[in-house]
Amino acid sequence: MDPAIILVFIVVLMALSFDFINGFHDTANAIATSISTKALTPRIAIILASTMNLVGALTFTGVAKTIGGQIADPFVLENGLVVVLVALISAIFWNLVTWYYGIPSSSSHALIGSLAGAVVTAAGLSGVNLAGFVNIIEALILSPFVAFAVGYVIMSVLRFFFKNANPQPTNRGFRLLQIFTAAFQAFSHGTNDAQKSMGIITFALIAGGLHTTLDIPFWVKLSCAIAMALGTSVGGWRIIKTVGGKIIKLQPMSGFASDVTSATVILTATALGQPVSTTHVISSAIMGVGSAKSFYSVKWGTAQKMVTAWLITLPITSFIAGLLYLVAAIFI
Structure with missing residues (x-):
């Protein structure tokens, strides 16, 4: 059989392994608020998140094309398959390390x-599509600030309108609403995160001469969607504990507000x-x-520990991947 195949x-x-790990690593964030406020039981939340992640992953392809073609050109990159392989190993390693210690680090930062x-x-700096890479980094940097402001x-606004409301029926109402916002949150997660693996696979197919465009094959979409849904079903309890309770003490109203905010920001970025x-x-x-x-x-x-993890992820994963490539190059 051809070595490239x-x-x-x-x-x-x-x-697909990265997507699976991403499912229990990052999707934990998507359902942490609804579990923390007791709007959903952990079992129901994970089933809901798995289902909506699957649906979301099958809905869009724009992010996949960005990952597949804006960081580097898979049509001209030498040893493109090896590049993708060591990048995946590096990203998976970092995801597992941060998951083990319960740090909500970014799978996106790790992969990119x-x-x-x-x-x-x-290929040197000339191998990077600088304009595309900067565009991606700008979105990664800007989106948290937008989310903070919108939240x-x-x-x-909610505090103003409900400042004199009876707490018990108000909390009950927002817990009910959180069922829908948790679904919205998981759907938006699927529309963005699952596509990153789709883009990586398409990059590899082009580099291996098995695909000729940045269009995402249906089998790639389906397999990535299923892998993320399966990963979600495993759950990520360490990260749920950090996001759901160690940033603020969440109430149903604040859980609802954070769900709506993050889902809207993520879905806008996907669009x-x-x-x-x-x-x-x-x-x-x-x-x-x-x-x-x-x-x-x-x-x-x-929050400071999270920001520290965010800041170090890009340089550390870049270094690890570069080191792995140098090792792999000995055998090429």
Whole structure:
């Protein structure tokens, strides 16, 4: 069998593994608020999230095309299959490390940092599509600030309208609404995060000479959607605990506000074809909502640890992927 075919097969398996890990790593963020406020039981929340992730993953392809073609050109990149393989290994390694320690790090940053690091090591800075890469980084940086601001505004409006409301029926009503916002949240997550693996697989297919356009084959969409849904069904309890309770003490109203905020920001980015970090967006939305209640209600120590993880992910994964490529190059 052609070695390139074997390598493509390995890359596809690794990409689906990344998607599976992403499912229990990042989807934990999507359902953490509804579990924390007791709007949903953990079992029901995971079933709902798995289903809606699957639906969301099959709905859009713009982000996949961005990942597949804007960081580097798969049609001309030398050793493109090896580049993708080491990038996936690096991203998976970092996801597992941060998951083990319960840190809501970004799978998006890990994947994009790893791919960029592998490309630079393989082809130099000229191998990176600078305009496309900067465009992606801008979206990754801007989206948390947007989520914080929108969360602050939405929570401020809700507090104004419900300031004299009876707490018990108000909480009951927002818990009911959180069932729908949790579904919306999981759907938006699927529309953005699952597409990143679709883009990586398409990149590999082109580099291996098995595909000629950036259009995403249906089998790629379906397999990535299923892998993420299966990963979601496993759950990520360490990260649920961090996001659901260690940033602020969530109430049904604040949980509703953060869900609506993050889902809207993520879905808007998807519609624009921009990959964003669902982890960053969800955590920033919770911080914005908490700040609207009281600046001191936000546990800024936990937030600082998250930001630190966010900042180091790109450079660390770039370095790991570059190092892995150098090792792989010995055998090429």
